[in-house]
Amino acid sequence: MGYDRMSRILHWLTALIVLAMIPVGLVMTNVDDRAIQDPLFIFHKNAGALLIVLIALRLAWRATHRAPPLPDSLPAIQKFAARGTHVILYLMLIVMAVSGYVRVRAGGFPVEMLDAIGLPHFVPRDDALAETAKSIHARAKFGIGLFLVLHVGAAAYHGLVRRDGVFSRMWPPTASPTRVP
Ligand code: HEM
Ligand code: HEM
Secondary structure, three states: OOOOHHHHHHHHHHHHHHHHHHHHHHHHOOOOOHHHHHHHHHHHHHHHHHHHHHHHHHHHHHHHOOOOOOOOOOOHHHHHHHHHHHHHHHHHHHHHHHHHHHHHHHOOOOOHHHHHOOOOOOOOOOHHHHHHHHHHHHHHHHHHHHHHHHHHHHHHHHHHHHOOOOHHHOOOOOOOOOOOO
């Protein structure tokens, strides 16, 4: 028994955006050429804004839809590790998205897509707040990076080594929940 279609779609859309945003974030803060930085900043901020909406939808969906039970063959410690990693990934997504947004708005920078639709900023212009958010964003990237490595490593272990059907609980991205591995 796998995840329902909406959970899968939201998971893979989030994954696609996050896995693109991390290298873009690292490059844009490490190159000196504005011609390269500017489009990357625009991509990172606007994909980030989209991600905030997706995370909110995902949490709302998850709060109202239970995850399917893991197979009985899985040792209790691995079930615990899987659940713990998932909770931490949700928390890290929130920390990264909120600190990124606050860093940009408190710093007085635009988020082009949101400005185009006239959305209020929700965060006051405040340099000290922008610096704090920037430092949280820069530190938390190690946290999300570490747990993503564990998560993707575990997914590969289930999909390629154990072949116990755990990977196909989430893959393919649009399958229905009744699809039995
Ligand atoms: C190549 C990349 C990825 C692969 C192969 C992958 C694979 C999977 C699989 C197989 C599951 C189901 C696990 C289970 O049945 O218990 C899952 C769940 C999950 N994944 Fe990923 N994932 C990837 C990327 C990501 C990313 C980038 C994030 C977010 C930062 C993420 C967050 C989650 C969360 C939070 C769950 C738990 C879903 C829930 O129960 O609410 N994944 N992933
Ligand atoms: C899960 C979501 C996000 C991830 C994984 C992510 C990842 C990153 C990474 C890895 C960096 C490089 C940081 C460094 O090495 O110092 C970065 C920088 C940055 N991110 Fe994000 N980010 C996310 C969300 C956002 C959002 C929503 C925004 C704004 C709307 C944003 C705006 C920025 C800005 C402005 C920087 C440059 C910070 C600076 O040095 O001034 N990020 N991000």
